[in-house]
Amino acid sequence: MTRWGMVIDTDRCTGCAACMVACHAENNIQTVGEVEAGKGRAMHWIRIERYYEGEFPDIKVRFQPVMCQQCGHAPCEPVCPVYATYHTPEGLNAMVYARCIGTRYCANNCPYTVRFFNWFSPDFPQPLERQLNPDVSVRSAGIMEKCTFCVQRIQGAQDVAKDEDREVRDGEIRTACSQSCPAEAIVFGDLDDPESRVSEFAEQARATRLLEELSTEPSVIYMRGGR
Amino acid sequence: MTGRGRGLRQLVGLSVSALALTLAACSPRPQAAPEQPIAYNHQVHVQDEEMECTRCHLGAETQDQAGLPPMTVCAGCHRRQGADIPSVQAFMELYDGGQGEPLAWRKVNVMPESAMVHFRHKPHARAEVGCETCHGDIGSMTVAEQVLNVADMGWCVDCHRREEASIDCLTCHH
Numbered sequence: 001m002t003r004w005g006m007v008i009d010t011d012r013c014t015g016c017a018a019c020m021v022a023c024h025a026e027n028n029i030q031t032v033g034e035v036e037a038g039k040g041r042a043m044h045w046i047r048i049e050r051y052y053e054g055e056f057p058d059i060k061v062r063f064q065p066v067m068c069q070q071c072g073h074a075p076c077e078p079v080c081p082v083y084a085t086y087h088t089p090e091g092l093n094a095m096v097y098a099r100c101i102g103t104r105y106c107a108n109n110c111p112y113t114v115r116f117f118n119w120f121s122p123d124f125p126q127p128l129e130r131q132l133n134p135d136v137s138v139r140s141a142g143i144m145e146k147c148t149f150c151v152q153r154i155q156g157a158q159d160v161a162k163d164e165d166r167e168v169r170d171g172e173i174r175t176a177c178s179q180s181c182p183a184e185a186i187v188f189g190d191l192d193d194p195e196s197r198v199s200e201f202a203e204q205a206r207a208t209r210l211l212e213e214l215s216t217e218p219s220v221i222y223m224r225g226g227r
Numbered sequence: 228m229t230g231r232g233r234g235l236r237q238l239v240g241l242s243v244s245a246l247a248l249t250l251a252a253c254s255p256r257p258q259a260a261p262e263q264p265i266a267y268n269h270q271v272h273v274q275d276e277e278m279e280c281t282r283c284h285l286g287a288e289t290q291d292q293a294g295l296p297p298m299t300v301c302a303g304c305h306r307r308q309g310a311d312i313p314s315v316q317a318f319m320e321l322y323d324g325g326q327g328e329p330l331a332w333r334k335v336n337v338m339p340e341s342a343m344v345h346f347r348h349k350p351h352a353r354a355e356v357g358c359e360t361c362h363g364d365i366g367s368m369t370v371a372e373q374v375l376n377v378a379d380m381g382w383c384v385d386c387h388r389r390e391e392a393s394i395d396c397l398t399c400h401h
Contacts, residue, residue, distance in 0.1 A: 137343035
């Protein structure tokens with residue numbers, strides 16, 4: 001069985017935010033403008049958190065990219081009254097836009113605050129509408145959305161593999177954030193495959209998960225403490 | 228009749244019509260055929276000339292979308308054939324003398340945007356699902372029209388269950 005997972009090496013992350021830009025472009029995420037962003041309505045499926053260690057001038061900045069953790073026991077799933085969010089057999093926390101009625105219970109129950117509500121109809125001023133990714137739906141107002149682990153890329157790779165009558169190879173699927181990371185801090189793969197790179201990382205002593213004490217069993221693993 | 232009796236009857240009548248409306252909405256009917264810029268006849272091409280669907284719908288087996296043929300595909304044959312047919316003459320006039328504007332064929336099968344579905348032809352072709360499974364016997368139609376509303380998810384799921392294809396929501400909705 002496949003269980004998609006991601007490893008983020010925070011010791012490598014430089015906080016450049018290329019992943020955020022790539023994610024916006026890949027997943028047709030709308031921008032809401034300065035005023036609405038000030039009201040907390042900005043949407044970023046992946047964000048970079050900053051932490052400061054020490055006092056100036058002996059200060060060190062640490063970065064942590066945070067996106068949907070694709071929890072094994074996702075707090076967002078049981079609270080949805082219309083089953084718009086559920087768990088796929090491949091371990092993804094799926095979001096079915098067409099089912100969503102916008103109660104926002106899921107976002108309220110997410111301890112990682114990585115779910116976003118479309119307060120407005122998407123507006124991609126010319127010529128931005130030409131760069132929309134045809135493999136990803138443009139979400140309308142009143143719908144929740146979040147990181148999908150680039151499910152369209154997963155399906156694309158599975159499609160190619162099926163054509164060639166083989167399994168998907170480790171490293172063949174790269175999410176937009178992982179592909180664009182200049183420090184190669186983000187690795188994507190199958191956690192159930194003991195040979196995969198993500199599994200190797202997951203077994204190391206540096207591996208941690210976000211808010212592990214909540215028992216949400218995230219599929220995103222953070223590497224921390226090497227330097 | 229008392230006011231209350233009439234009110235009750237109206238209420239029942241309303242609920243019945245509401246139920247009928249709901250049921251009608253549950254399984255969408257085929258949409259009406261859109262008017263095309265040139266009266267294209269599938270029957271002549273498919274039945275009489277025995278052309279394959281993929282000859283014009285170039286992506287039907289290899290791409291996500293089957294696609295509507297670009298004018299060059301039509302002109303490829305009609306530069307030599309069918310010069311005596313009025314619609315062909317109209318087409319060639321547009322092709323040769325036009326301002327470079329492509330012919331705006333209108334799609335017969337349109338997935339509503341609100342469904343947020345990414346239907347892909349290629350996996351269906353790989354599973355050897357014939358075009359006629361969803362599009363009906365288009366080859367015998369003079370005017371191409373829907374035989375099945377492509378927005379009818381029940382139809383998709385029925386077939387996916389029968390053929391043991393994925394019925395995970397994310398397969399199509401993402």
